[in-house]
Amino acid sequence: MSAPPPLASGPDGPDALRPLLDTVLDALRTGTAARRGPLPAGGPHTVAAQLRHALGDILPDHGDPDALRTLVTALAAGAADPAHPLCAGHLHGPPLAVATAADLAASALNPSLDSWDQAPAASALEALVTRALAHETGAADALVTTGGTESNQLAVLLAREDHGPGLRLVHGTNAHHSLPRAAWLYGLPDPVTVPAPAGRLDPDALDHALRDTPGPHLVAATAGTTDAGLIDPLPEIAARCAAHGARLHIDAAYGGGLLFSARHRTRLTGLDTADTVALDLHKTGWQPIAAGLLTVRDPARLTALRQRADYLSAADDTDAGLPDLLGRSPRTSRRPDILKIAVTLKTLGRTGLGALIDRVCDLAQDLAARVTARPGLHLHAPPALSTVLFRPAGAPDPTVAAVRRTLLTEGHAVLGRARLDGRLWLKATLLNPHTRPEDLAALLDLVEGHTPR
Numbered sequence: 105m106s107a108p109p110p111l112a113s114g115p116d117g118p119d120a121l122r123p124l125l126d127t128v129l130d131a132l133r134t135g136t137a138a139r140r141g142p143l144p145a146g147g148p149h150t151v152a153a154q155l156r157h158a159l160g161d162i163l164p165d166h167g168d169p170d171a172l173r174t175l176v177t178a179l180a181a182g183a184a185d186p187a188h189p190l191c192a193g194h195l196h197g198p199p200l201a202v203a204t205a206a207d208l209a210a211s212a213l214n215p216s217l218d219s220w221d222q223a224p225a226a227s228a229l230e231a232l233v234t235r236a237l238a239h240e241t242g243a244a245d246a247l248v249t250t251g252g253t254e255s256n257q258l259a260v261l262l263a264r265e266d267h268g269p270g271l272r273l274v275h276g277t278n279a280h281h282s283l284p285r286a287a288w289l290y291g292l293p294d295p296v297t298v299p300a301p302a303g304r305l306d307p308d309a310l311d312h313a314l315r316d317t318p319g320p321h322l323v324a325a326t327a328g329t330t331d332a333g334l335i336d337p338l339p340e341i342a343a344r345c346a347a348h349g350a351r352l353h354i355d356a357a358y359g360g361g362l363l364f365s366a367r368h369r370t371r372l373t374g375l376d377t378a379d380t381v382a383l384d385l386h387k388t389g390w391q392p393i394a395a396g397l398l399t400v401r402d403p404a405r406l407t408a409l410r411q412r413a414d415y416l417s418a419a420d421d422t423d424a425g426l427p428d429l430l431g432r433s434p435r436t437s438r439r440p441d442i443l444k445i446a447v448t449l450k451t452l453g454r455t456g457l458g459a460l461i462d463r464v465c466d467l468a469q470d471l472a473a474r475v476t477a478r479p480g481l482h483l484h485a486p487p488a489l490s491t492v493l494f495r496p497a498g499a500p501d502p503t504v505a506a507v508r509r510t511l512l513t514e515g516h517a518v519l520g521r522a523r524l525d526g527r528l529w530l531k532a533t534l535l536n537p538h539t540r541p542e543d544l545a546a547l548l549d550l551v552e553g554h555t556p557r
């Protein structure tokens with residue numbers, strides 16, 4: 105039998121990886137150049153056919169040494185590239201090069217955070233960084249998650265463990281779908297939905313809901329809504345929760361990044377009153393997916409996740425001082441996503457990250473001003489974060505939807521969509537700090553140029 109293929113770690117790992125990395129980087133360059141825009145032209149059938157052609161036989165009898173180059177080129181050619189300034193549809197940000205390089209090291213070393221003997225330094229790093237990030241929100245500890253969805257699910261799970269299966273989730277109509285879905289997942293009663301006029305949860309309506317429905321209650325507020333980037337009135341909501349003895353979770357998956365900005369941080373006043381906070385650094389932290397956190401004000405709540413498995417966390421091992429990691433997640437094997445986060449925090453520092461936040465918020469103001477200056481476009485409202493909602497003036501909803509799809513299928517631009525105030529809006533989510541004013545103008549030209557008159 106020939107020698108097995110080289111490994112990524114160990115003394116020979118770097119030498120094995122170096123030429124492969126050259127291949128990957130060349131393929132990224134070739135594929136990106138072939139695409140020529142923010143996403144491939146032609147729509148789903150064309151892209152699928154191109155990929156099928158590149159892939160060929162997925163499990164040939166004899167391996168193909170060019171598979172790495174072929175598939176990375178095909179993926180880059182067919183990507184919706186968040187580093188392209190006209191790719192602005194979703195909370196799908198361009199990862200920083202330094203974070204992505206750190207993620208390579210995580211993949212090469214492959215520590216698994218379910219037991220200390222698989223991740224000695226990574227587990228120590230995770231403990232230090234999660235606590236530091238928790239302190240930023242006024243909490244004591246934080247768990248690493250795969251993103252906003254898992255953070256929201258965990259928040260609901262921890263609340264159910266404290267308050268029992270009768271726990272009633274109360275959330276605004278503006279909440280992320282993962283919250284009611286978590287209630288469904290854990291078999292809780294149907295959530296109570298509170299009006300969110302103009303996109304923000306109404307504290308008086310919350311007060312009525314807490315008064316009129318039997319508890320115990322878990323209130324979920326949002327700091328940075330998915331559709332509009334709006335921040336719920338956190339102090340007022342916290343006061344209503346305190347008055348009714350309700351537990352408070354804040355989904356700051358989008359808005360949490362404001363914590364790094366001296367200019368915008370105070371807009372998160374009230375975050376420290378929450379029992380749990382969802383953060384998501386693959387949105388406003390410029391990380392490759394996945395980079396979520398759930399901060400927890402009272403670490404005693406985490407005992408609900410405690411788990412014994414003799415092969416990972418034997419009692420005599422933990423008595424002897426080996427950290428017990430199983431209770432830090434409902435997952436078992438777990439990537440060290442904390443490494444890229446730690447490298448980013450330390451490389452950029454508070455000012456560097458804050459500058460990124462300030463920059464994308466400024467870009468949103470700039471785009472909104474440009475929309476307002478064009479009579480053919482209609483702005484929904486001044487942007488709160490880095491999301492701008494607008495629509496071709498006077499166009500019916502099906503036209504707005506069609507404009508978005510045409511830009512997608514022709515490969516010109518990725519814009520999102522949001523339904524607010526009974527109408528459909530185009531959504532630009534600006535997360536690329538390299539976007540220039542002329543890119544914003546080009547985006548609006550594309551929308552106007554593709555709107556039938």
Ligand SMILES: Cc1ncc(COP(=O)(O)O)c(C=O)c1O
Pocket residue numbers: 195250251252253254256280282326328329330355356357358384396
């Ligand atoms: C407010 C909010 N919460 C949670 C999520 C879910 O995050 P993820 O996709 O990382 O699971 C999103 C996603 O856009 C979001 O906007």
